[in-house]
Amino acid sequence: MSKLFSIKEDRSLYPEKNVEGKIDVDLSSHKYLKMWHGPQHPGITGNMSLEITLLGDEVMDCETHVGYLHRGFEKLMERRKYIQCFPLVCRVAVPEPDFNEYCFAAAMEELAGIEVPETAQWLRTLVLEMGRLSSYLMWIGGQSGAFGQGIVGQWSNYMRDSILDRFEELTGGRIYHMYIIPGGVRGLLPDGFKDRMEENLKFIESMMKDIDRVMFNNAVFKKRSVGMGIIEKEWVTKFGITGPNARSTGIPMDVRKDYPYLMYPKLDFEPVTAQYSDIYNRADVRRRDLLMSVDLIRQIMAKMPEKGEIRAETPNVLHWKVPAGQTYKRAECTRGEYGYFMVSDGSEYPRRINVRGPSYTHAVALLEKMIINCNLSDIAGLMVSLHTYPPEIER
Amino acid sequence: MKELIDRLKTSYTVEDYIQQRSDLAHITVSKETAVDFISHLQRVEGYKHLVILTAVDWIEDGKFQLTYLLNNPEMKNDINVKVFIERENATMESIHHLWEQARTYQRELKEMFGIDFPGSPGVDKPFILEGWHDLPPYRRDFDTKKYSEETYFPRPGREKNDPATYMKQKLYPNE
Numbered sequence: 001m002s003k004l005f006s007i008k009e010d011r012s013l014y015p016e017k018n019v020e021g022k023i024d025v026d027l028s029s030h031k032y033l034k035m036w037h038g039p040q041h042p043g044i045t046g047n048m049s050l051e052i053t054l055l056g057d058e059v060m061d062c063e064t065h066v067g068y069l070h071r072g073f074e075k076l077m078e079r080r081k082y083i084q085c086f087p088l089v090c091r092v093a094v095p096e097p098d099f100n101e102y103c104f105a106a107a108m109e110e111l112a113g114i115e116v117p118e119t120a121q122w123l124r125t126l127v128l129e130m131g132r133l134s135s136y137l138m139w140i141g142g143q144s145g146a147f148g149q150g151i152v153g154q155w156s157n158y159m160r161d162s163i164l165d166r167f168e169e170l171t172g173g174r175i176y177h178m179y180i181i182p183g184g185v186r187g188l189l190p191d192g193f194k195d196r197m198e199e200n201l202k203f204i205e206s207m208m209k210d211i212d213r214v215m216f217n218n219a220v221f222k223k224r225s226v227g228m229g230i231i232e233k234e235w236v237t238k239f240g241i242t243g244p245n246a247r248s249t250g251i252p253m254d255v256r257k258d259y260p261y262l263m264y265p266k267l268d269f270e271p272v273t274a275q276y277s278d279i280y281n282r283a284d285v286r287r288r289d290l291l292m293s294v295d296l297i298r299q300i301m302a303k304m305p306e307k308g309e310i311r312a313e314t315p316n317v318l319h320w321k322v323p324a325g326q327t328y329k330r331a332e333c334t335r336g337e338y339g340y341f342m343v344s345d346g347s348e349y350p351r352r353i354n355v356r357g358p359s360y361t362h363a364v365a366l367l368e369k370m371i372i373n374c375n376l377s378d379i380a381g382l383m384v385s386l387h388t389y390p391p392e393i394e395r
Numbered sequence: 396m397k398e399l400i401d402r403l404k405t406s407y408t409v410e411d412y413i414q415q416r417s418d419l420a421h422i423t424v425s426k427e428t429a430v431d432f433i434s435h436l437q438r439v440e441g442y443k444h445l446v447i448l449t450a451v452d453w454i455e456d457g458k459f460q461l462t463y464l465l466n467n468p469e470m471k472n473d474i475n476v477k478v479f480i481e482r483e484n485a486t487m488e489s490i491h492h493l494w495e496q497a498r499t500y501q502r503e504l505k506e507m508f509g510i511d512f513p514g515s516p517g518v519d520k521p522f523i524l525e526g527w528h529d530l531p532p533y534r535r536d537f538d539t540k541k542y543s544e545e546t547y548f549p550r551p552g553r554e555k556n557d558p559a560t561y562m563k564q565k566l567y568p569n570e
Binding site: 066067070072074075076078079110235237238239240253258259325326327328330337339341343351352354356360361364365366369394 | 415416418419421443444445446447449451452462464468471473475494495496498499521522523524525532533535537539540
């Protein structure tokens with residue numbers, strides 16, 4: 001075995017970087033290996049791929065490739081009336097479509113000057129928190145699976161299914177709900193919904209204790225995640241990092257607290273933070289955020305009115321001309337700040353919609369930086385720890 | 396936010412100030428002073444977070460509107476800095492030295508709108524559309540329907556109905 005591939009700390013034989021911070025790869029030297037990680041790798045959170053250059057089993061260089069899911073949503077919306085965009089917007093993010101629906105509806109309402117009734121706002125808050133819970137439950141399976149603990153993924157899928165049952169009961173759809181519509185929501189809570197929800201929440205809490213034991217207190221998980229993939233505090237503004245990735249560096253930034261929307265000002269919560277951001281702490285912040293979401297759903301169900309107006313008066317949606325203007329609406333999703341920039345020219349069709357998905361910054365610029373010198377077997381865990389989601393990048 | 400805009404007006408030409416909400420203002424600056432203005436906002440005024448960088452095609456005026464949405468995490472407000480550039484041979488100064496993620500946005504804008512950002516790393520590399528040789532697809536004059544009709548063949552046996560007349564026939568056949 002050559003000295004180059006030894007695991008000793010001697011890095012004198014490692015290639016030097018050029019002025020652009022990249023190494024000059026000469027594949028014919030047989031030192032390097034080019035490899036594609038994705039788009040069908042089980043450790044990747046959707047269809048994207050990484051073109052990596054390896055030296056031994058260490059990543060020397062990486063380039064993100066996206067575009068496998070590009071359907072041109074933003075362009076398609078320009079050809080559709082506002083209401084016809086609703087089946088499109090939820091498909092921008094599969095794990096939590098409700099944030100798209102909310103941001104799109106809220107931007108429309110702001111431009112059109114529509115006040116949403118209080119009951120509808122409570123129901124929107126409830127749906128957003130349910131979406132957060134189900135998205136975190138999907139993530140936790142991916143994070144543990146990437147480090148070889150398949151069982152946690154099976155448990156969390158079972159828990160997520162119970163939340164999807166409640167979604168189906170409330171909205172008629174399990175994955176895509178189209179429940180939040182301009183002016184309000186589509187319906188009130190069905191009879192007995194709260195009791196069934198409470199049952200699910202108790203079950204999730206008890207299962208989370210098991211996951212805590214199996215995953216977070218597991219020696220293998222700790223050994224592979226503590227001190228791995230650190231995000232520096234200064235990077236937060238430099239790379240546009242938001243959400244749990246930023247909160248785990250110790251900055252308590254949370255759109256729900258900083259830019260209060262819907263009924264969040266009436267709820268009692270504090271942004272979850274950690275001291276420094278490695279894979280373990282990011283996972284822990286998400287775990288605590290998940291439990292906070294359980295608490296918030298309980299608070300919402302206790303405080304929300306049973307009955308009331310759920311839709312404001314709106315023009316006929318097929319002939320609705322939204323007044324000309326531009327606005328940006330944001331919400332806190334599980335991955336960070338989600339936002340919609342909407343431009344209306346006063347016609348029945350949106351002039352331009354731009355979706356700000358948090359993965360746009362996390363999966364391209366940040367990941368390409370963090371992955372350097374990472375071990376091949378840790379790439380999947382690192383990616384999932386950033387909780388990236390490709391359709392937000394390519395829209 | 397009005398005080399901030401008044402303060403900025405003393406050193407820069409700021410036009411079309413619109414207070415959209417208490418925490419969001421739209422302003423327009425000229426193409427020549429834009430990058431200087433944005434870096435002033437970032438370094439001096441605390442607008443450290445680049446939320447989005449996107450473009451709007453105002454084809455009827457022959458202009459692209461570049462939108463730099465900047466956020467001040469301490470004051471908790473946003474400024475939408477609008478920059479209008481010519482649609483023909485659209486170029487703009489790069490801001491990749493201010494934010495790391497800006498290069499990704501600029502790469503996307505080059506691909507989708509054909510706006511060039513000379514000097515931005517990797518701006519000429521395809522981002523989402525590999526092997527695309529047509530008009531940049533997010534421009535208003537790119538017709539998606541025409542493109543798909545020309546590129547993809549119709550599926551045999553597929554019937555098309557106009558939704559309004561079809562529903563009328565179904566619901567009120569005698570009228």
